[in-house]
Amino acid sequence: MRIAYEHMDSINVGLLGFGNVGTGTYETLMMNRDRITAAVGTEIDIVKILVNDINKKRTIDVPFSKYTSDVNDIIKDPNIDIMVEVLGGIEPATSYMLSAMEYGKHVVTANKAAVAANYDVLHQTATDNHVQFRMEASVGGGIPVLSSITSVLRANRFEEILGILNGTTNYIMTQMAENGLSYEKALKQAQEKGFAEADPTADVEGIDVANKLSILMALAFDHHIHPKDIPTTGITKITEEELKEADAEGKVIKLIASATNRGSRLDYSVKPMRLPKDHPLAGVKNEFNAVFLKGNAVDDLMFYGKGAGPLPTGSAVAGDIVQIATEELKETMHELMEGNKK
Amino acid sequence: MRIAYEHMDSINVGLLGFGNVGTGTYETLMMNRDRITAAVGTEIDIVKILVNDINKKRTIDVPFSKYTSDVNDIIKDPNIDIMVEVLGGIEPATSYMLSAMEYGKHVVTANKAAVAANYDVLHQTATDNHVQFRMEASVGGGIPVLSSITSVLRANRFEEILGILNGTTNYIMTQMAENGLSYEKALKQAQEKGFAEADPTADVEGIDVANKLSILMALAFDHHIHPKDIPTTGITKITEEELKEADAEGKVIKLIASATNRGSRLDYSVKPMRLPKDHPLAGVKNEFNAVFLKGNAVDDLMFYGKGAGPLPTGSAVAGDIVQIATEELKETMHELMEGNKK
Numbered sequence: 001m002r003i004a005y006e007h008m009d010s011i012n013v014g015l016l017g018f019g020n021v022g023t024g025t026y027e028t029l030m031m032n033r034d035r036i037t038a039a040v041g042t043e044i045d046i047v048k049i050l051v052n053d054i055n056k057k058r059t060i061d062v063p064f065s066k067y068t069s070d071v072n073d074i075i076k077d078p079n080i081d082i083m084v085e086v087l088g089g090i091e092p093a094t095s096y097m098l099s100a101m102e103y104g105k106h107v108v109t110a111n112k113a114a115v116a117a118n119y120d121v122l123h124q125t126a127t128d129n130h131v132q133f134r135m136e137a138s139v140g141g142g143i144p145v146l147s148s149i150t151s152v153l154r155a156n157r158f159e160e161i162l163g164i165l166n167g168t169t170n171y172i173m174t175q176m177a178e179n180g181l182s183y184e185k186a187l188k189q190a191q192e193k194g195f196a197e198a199d200p201t202a203d204v205e206g207i208d209v210a211n212k213l214s215i216l217m218a219l220a221f222d223h224h225i226h227p228k229d230i231p232t233t234g235i236t237k238i239t240e241e242e243l244k245e246a247d248a249e250g251k252v253i254k255l256i257a258s259a260t261n262r263g264s265r266l267d268y269s270v271k272p273m274r275l276p277k278d279h280p281l282a283g284v285k286n287e288f289n290a291v292f293l294k295g296n297a298v299d300d301l302m303f304y305g306k307g308a309g310p311l312p313t314g315s316a317v318a319g320d321i322v323q324i325a326t327e328e329l330k331e332t333m334h335e336l337m338e339g340n341k342k
Numbered sequence: 343m344r345i346a347y348e349h350m351d352s353i354n355v356g357l358l359g360f361g362n363v364g365t366g367t368y369e370t371l372m373m374n375r376d377r378i379t380a381a382v383g384t385e386i387d388i389v390k391i392l393v394n395d396i397n398k399k400r401t402i403d404v405p406f407s408k409y410t411s412d413v414n415d416i417i418k419d420p421n422i423d424i425m426v427e428v429l430g431g432i433e434p435a436t437s438y439m440l441s442a443m444e445y446g447k448h449v450v451t452a453n454k455a456a457v458a459a460n461y462d463v464l465h466q467t468a469t470d471n472h473v474q475f476r477m478e479a480s481v482g483g484g485i486p487v488l489s490s491i492t493s494v495l496r497a498n499r500f501e502e503i504l505g506i507l508n509g510t511t512n513y514i515m516t517q518m519a520e521n522g523l524s525y526e527k528a529l530k531q532a533q534e535k536g537f538a539e540a541d542p543t544a545d546v547e548g549i550d551v552a553n554k555l556s557i558l559m560a561l562a563f564d565h566h567i568h569p570k571d572i573p574t575t576g577i578t579k580i581t582e583e584e585l586k587e588a589d590a591e592g593k594v595i596k597l598i599a600s601a602t603n604r605g606s607r608l609d610y611s612v613k614p615m616r617l618p619k620d621h622p623l624a625g626v627k628n629e630f631n632a633v634f635l636k637g638n639a640v641d642d643l644m645f646y647g648k649g650a651g652p653l654p655t656g657s658a659v660a661g662d663i664v665q666i667a668t669e670e671l672k673e674t675m676h677e678l679m680e681g682n683k684k
Contacts, residue, residue, distance in 0.1 A: 024639075027639075028497050028498075028639040029497065031499075031638065031639070032497055032498065032499055032638065032639065035496075035497075035498075035499055036496065036497055039496045136494055142637075142639070142640035142641065142643065143643065144490040144494045144495055144643075147490070147493065147494040148486040148489070148490060148494075151489065151493070151661070151664075151665055151668075152478055152486045152489040152490075152658070152661035152662070152664075152665060153486055153657070153661055154377075154378065154381045154661060154664045154665075154668075155370050155371065155374055155377075155378055155657055155660035155661050155663070155664050156370075156374065156377075156657055157373075157374055157377055278625070278627075280625065280646060283620070283622065283625050285620075288642075295484075295657060296373065296374065296653075297366075297369075297370040297373070297374065297484070297653045297654065297656055297657035297660065298484035298647065298648070298653070298654050298657035298658070299484065299647070299648050299651070299653065299654050300630075300647060300648065301484065301485065301486075301645075301646065301647040301648075302644075302645075302646040302647065303643075303644075303645060303646075304622060304643065304644035304645075304646065305640065305641070305642060305643040305644065306640070306641050306642065306643075309641070311638075311639045311640070311641065312639065312640050312641050314639055315495070315497055315498055315637060315639035315640035316494070316640070318497035318639065319493070319494035319495055319496060319497050320494070321497075322493075322494075322496045322497050323493055323494060323496075326493075326496075327669070327672075330669075330673070331672070331673055
């Protein structure tokens with residue numbers, strides 16, 4: 001499915017969800033509009049936004065006519081080329097993505113829970129319908145690790161993944177280790193700063209990290225492991241004593257997503273691990289994320305950046321949109337040129 | 343220029359140069375052949391290799407018929423889709439790349455000196471001839487920073503670049519700072535380990551880093567600054583006393599490529615700088631490289647990895663080949679499908 005000839009003057013995007021990531025995507029596309037238009041060769045317009053309550057007061061300035069509360073105004077609109085899903089949660093997000101693909105739309109998502117739970121069917125449905133399915137923002141926020149794995153690092157066999165993939169838990173553990181805070185105090189501080197949610201279960205129990213590791217393995221090892229099958233331990237039982245003991249050993253404790261690929265055998269887990277202080281991941285502090293990869297040609301690599309926040313995550317979603325728009329428009333242009341020759 | 347229909351059963355590559363990077367590229371493509379073929383959808387074959395002496399004994403096992411000492415066997419061969427230039431040096435490398443583009447070939451290079459000196463004409467000639475021109479390996483070896491800047495991070499306006507871009511000088515300075523070696527002893531050790539060349543001038547005077555900063559700015563800021571116009575100071579005058587003084591201040595000295603983009607104004611330099619020990623670049627030791635970027639949406643990002651070596655650099659060259667092959671083959675497939683419909 002390419003961008004239709006009729007509306008090459010703009011590429012139309014429908015957005016499902018207008019929370020942190022949705023508004024961050026909108027703002028990224030607006031504030032860098034000139035640069036993006038120059039890169040793609042045409043304008044990218046968010047034409048419809050699915051929200052629960054179209055009359056809700058919002059701080060962001062968006063023409064009222066863009067809002068809809070009916071998902072079919074996006075899924076079934078033939079003028080929309082790309083659907084962006086940033087609702088979160090496994091359902092109805094997965095069903096919406098599958099429907100949009102069946103209606104010939106490219107899909108971009110930031111939704112790690114939905115992708116980790118349903119990677120195979122989402123990937124297959126995209127392939128069957130000749131549409132692109134991209135998910136850069138689902139792992140590591142703005143860090144361009146998934147795109148690198150699936151494109152320019154493709155000439156590698158990946159042997160190892162080690163990641164600090166959750167800003168909430170990394171913030172808590174940094175505060176405990178460096179400022180001597182108790183787990184409870186550090187969690188409270190993270191909540192006050194907006195790094196942790198009121199119900200922090202998915203973060204502190206490692207569930208969020210297991211979702212992200214599942215996606216990383218699917219792309220790097222070409223093998224989908226359901227997050228339920230990843231042995232997962234969170235950070236709730238780590239004591240100040242353990243942190244001090246590690247420090248005395250010249251180590252730091254981090255919540256690590258770990259996976260190794262030894263050809264016939266994959267090993268994977270999410271758990272607190274002691275890292276030597278000179279390990280590249282040991283210096284990743286507070287809300288930052290990082291992914292360490294080992295490829296059989298490129299050797300050790302690390303990607304570091306902001307794993308959350310409206311604009312960093314919006315940057316990743318917008319980057320996926322730009323990639324799809326550029327690639328598909330190039331194909332359409334070639335076809336037009338071929339058509340004119342005949 | 344797309345991959346010609348006639349040889350969609352393989353994508354043919356001509357390689358100029360068979361030193362460290364050339365053999366690393368060949369080895370990467372061989373050892374990961376199955377994975378690459380699956381990703382691209384067809385085989386990638388290096389069909390011709392330009393060498394000075396076709397009779398030279400080599401440790402790598404390559405069919406003798408692939409060698410040539412005439413560059414026109416590659417540039418003018420219509421069966422070759424992609425030319426890889428890893429000769430090094432500004433000329434004749436630049437002329438060869440321009441000729442290959444004019445003959446409709448996509449070009450991949452690892453040659454920072456040629457790209458930094460002639461970015462504009464190389465870029466324009468690629469555009470005029472509808473061919474791809476990729477150079478991932480020219481900056482940071484295997485680190486996928488250039489591809490990220492030009493694709494998935496494209497929805498950002500870049501504000502700052504800070505890089506440790508030369509493994510030789512970073513090795514020397516790490517050894518001086520951590521093991522108390524003099525500059526002369528550290529340089530000698532780097533030469534013994536193969537990290538420094540017999541004539542280390544381009545490395546220790548910062549010329550190599552200025553070339554790389556020129557390329558980074560061209561891609562991130564869309565503005566080419568000739569490396570001769572980048573104020574450049576190397577590491578030859580750094581004393582053990584300065585390193586100790588920095589250490590006492592809680593800092594480390596690194597040779598830093600630095601550039602900022604404040605809209606109407608670009609500032610750039612290559613020089614030794616004092617970084618606080620908790621700066622992400624401060625922990626980059628020995629032969630490792632890293633690039634720190636700030637985008638107006640993604641915020642702080644860092645890429646870390648091996649900036650040199652046959653396989654890491656070969657990984658980047660092979661990644662560029664895979665990218666070109668995947669994109670161009672997709673277009674050819676679409677056209678074939680369209681053709682069949684008619």
